[in-house]
Amino acid sequence: DAGVIQSPRHEVTEMGQEVTLRCKPISGHNSLFWYRQTMMRGLELLIYFNNNVPIDDSGMPEDRFSAKMPNASFSTLKIQPSEPRDSAVYFCASRSGQPTEAFFGQGTRLTVV
């Protein structure tokens, strides 16, 4: 298995532009998580899905952020419009039930200028 696959690995965009981050979870995993990591705040959970259904999106910072999981093998995190303070590394992780570990992707480093 190739693990959790995220794309792109790096994204540089101008303020105000729409950004879409993509994630392919490990096949068979039924939970998917989106995290944001910054030096100041560490890893923060943005949203997680269970069986493609959003369970908790209380970590989504504001309405500019949205996430979808149209099927078990694909999820997107969209920021519209992007702002410089959104610059961070965004991780996607998946797992198969509790208490199994969550496997993380390589992350997408987003820079908004």
Next chain:
Amino acid sequence: KNQVEQSPQSLIILEGKNCTLQCNYTVSPFSNLRWYKQDTGRGPVSLTIMTFSENTKSNGRYTATLDADTKQSSLHITASQLSDSASYICVVTDQGAQKLVFGQGTRLTINP
């Protein structure tokens, strides 16, 4: 508020030496506790996972301990190697909300 506090924030030791990283948590009810290793520019990778009833778990040179009564965990690294340089993150699962609550991590640097 559920929190996970790690100490120290950063640590520098010489290759071959041992070290211990600390994690205190207030997450309740508690489901399990994980230690992750995150290399620079990479995603976190799980080292150990412990449930409420487990006191210690080893993974090679890494040994994690858990005291569920005092809500403390430690990660001990034996005979450190240069490749151990990374951030080590303590993660506690909130049983009620099924959330992973992350500590800020300890940045470990191994010098030759």
